[in-house]
Amino acid sequence: MPTREKSQQAFQHALQRIPGGVNSPARAFGAVGGTPVFFHRGEGPYLWDIDGNRYIDYVGSWGPLILGHAHPRVVEAVCQAASRGTSFGAPTRAETQLAELICEAVPSVEKVRLVNSGTEATMSAIRLARGYTGRNKIVKFAGNYHGHVDSLLVAAGSSAATLAVPNSPGVTPGTVQDTLVLPYNDPQALEDAFAQHGEQIAGVIFEPVAGNMGCVLPRQEFLDALQRLTRHHGSLLICDEVMTGFRVAWGGAQSLFGLEPDLTTLGKIVGGGLPVGAYGGRAEVMDHVLPAGKVFQAGTLSGNPLATAAGVATLLELKENPPYEKLESLSAQLAQGLDQAATQAGVPHTVARCGSMLTLFFSPEPVVDWDTASGCDTKRFAAYFWGLIERGVYMPCSQFEALFVSAAHTPELIQQTVDAASEVLQQLAAP
Numbered sequence: 001m002p003t004r005e006k007s008q009q010a011f012q013h014a015l016q017r018i019p020g021g022v023n024s025p026a027r028a029f030g031a032v033g034g035t036p037v038f039f040h041r042g043e044g045p046y047l048w049d050i051d052g053n054r055y056i057d058y059v060g061s062w063g064p065l066i067l068g069h070a071h072p073r074v075v076e077a078v079c080q081a082a083s084r085g086t087s088f089g090a091p092t093r094a095e096t097q098l099a100e101l102i103c104e105a106v107p108s109v110e111k112v113r114l115v116n117s118g119t120e121a122t123m124s125a126i127r128l129a130r131g132y133t134g135r136n137k138i139v140k141f142a143g144n145y146h147g148h149v150d151s152l153l154v155a156a157g158s159s160a161a162t163l164a165v166p167n168s169p170g171v172t173p174g175t176v177q178d179t180l181v182l183p184y185n186d187p188q189a190l191e192d193a194f195a196q197h198g199e200q201i202a203g204v205i206f207e208p209v210a211g212n213m214g215c216v217l218p219r220q221e222f223l224d225a226l227q228r229l230t231r232h233h234g235s236l237l238i239c240d241e242v243m244t245g246f247r248v249a250w251g252g253a254q255s256l257f258g259l260e261p262d263l264t265t266l267g268k269i270v271g272g273g274l275p276v277g278a279y280g281g282r283a284e285v286m287d288h289v290l291p292a293g294k295v296f297q298a299g300t301l302s303g304n305p306l307a308t309a310a311g312v313a314t315l316l317e318l319k320e321n322p323p324y325e326k327l328e329s330l331s332a333q334l335a336q337g338l339d340q341a342a343t344q345a346g347v348p349h350t351v352a353r354c355g356s357m358l359t360l361f362f363s364p365e366p367v368v369d370w371d372t373a374s375g376c377d378t379k380r381f382a383a384y385f386w387g388l389i390e391r392g393v394y395m396p397c398s399q400f401e402a403l404f405v406s407a408a409h410t411p412e413l414i415q416q417t418v419d420a421a422s423e424v425l426q427q428l429a430a431p
């Protein structure tokens with residue numbers, strides 16, 4: 001049994017100076033118990049912790065590392081950029097190159113602004129939607145996550161257009177009074193909200209494949225309603241592709257489902273593992289952003305040379321050597337393997353997948369929204385997670401996160417993972 005003594009000590013040390021010992025709560029193991037693993041190296045599909053244990057990694061830094069850890073092309077680009085200076089606070093040609101790659105991949109994006117995180121991207125996009133339309137209300141969906149933007153940190157109200165309630169101390173009722181929370185995948189709830197508030201709705205922000213309540217697929221009729229109702233009422237459709245952009249396809253989820261959003265938010269892969277976000281859309285809308293227009297948005301390190309170099313190198317690699325067929329076959333192998341293993345063990349479950357993001361839900365019912373996601377057996381998930389850690393497999397530490405397969409994984413590693421999961425699931429099912 002591998003020990004993690006050094007990780008445990010490092011966590012105790014971190015607790016003295018960092019709230020909760022972590023710089024983002026998602027990595028604190030709160031949902032699975034125990035203490036987080038501290039890492040010191042990643043290469044390809046593997047991570048090594050500070051005790052020297054090796055893991056097959058399915059977190060991939062929560063999505064950015066579609067090429068695997070320390071991809072040589074990305075490392076080379078970052079090192080070269082660093083040697084020329086890390087930040088100028090002034091324009092570089094590489095920023096335009098990254099913008100062009102994004103616009104080429106995602107045709108609904110004609111102009112794009114680079115920022116530093118997915119949170120900044122969604123925050124800026126909803127400000128732009130409000131500035132552009134002159135309206136105040138934003139619709140979001142329960143169980144969708146758009147970073148820690150105050151007005152989007154709203155509890156899951158599952159009935160249509162419920163009164164929004166902030167779900168973090170520090171988020172004032174006033175901040176969220178213009179946020180309408182609706183159930184995901186429910187076209188009727190959307191129809192009702194527009195019937196009631198249509199003229200006040202600036203925009204609707206949504207994850208085209210939800211990744212923050214586990215991986216939840218959209219129903220086509222829900223997507224159709226999003227497109228139709230926003231167009232009809234003059235509201236902006238804001239497609240949050242921070243997770244799905246360049247992940248489920250080169251053109252993102254919108255290319256898979258035939259969506260034409262007004263604005264798209266990106267992050268994760270677009271920065272190749274460095275802090276980058278982006279928001280873009282129709283030129284006529286984007287030209288409302290300062291200094292072309294009047295909607296304020298700024299950032300000292302936005303488009304900085306290091307992050308931009310990592311992003312350009314990653315997108316060029318994806319464009320020149322597309323890994324999407326390989327990712328599809330590896331991910332299908334993993335999804336089928338986990339499904340079979342859970343079935344053989346007699347563990348009630350359902351598997352959801354879109355491309356290389358997927359979740360094994362400990363629920364016998366299909367998961368379509370937050371209500372069905374929150375009914376999963378999270379205790380069983382915690383035992384499954386730790387069983388996999390003991391066997392050298394690192395999965396997201398919550399039932400409500402998607403796992404990611406990278407182009408550096410192989411069929412052999414997927415088989416090893418399925419074998420490990422099978423052992424764990426058999427143990428979980430044992431009386």
Ligand code: HOZ
Pocket residue numbers: 024025026027062145211212243401
């Ligand atoms: N689901 C989160 C990001 N989309 C996990 C990462 C984090 O918040 O640290």
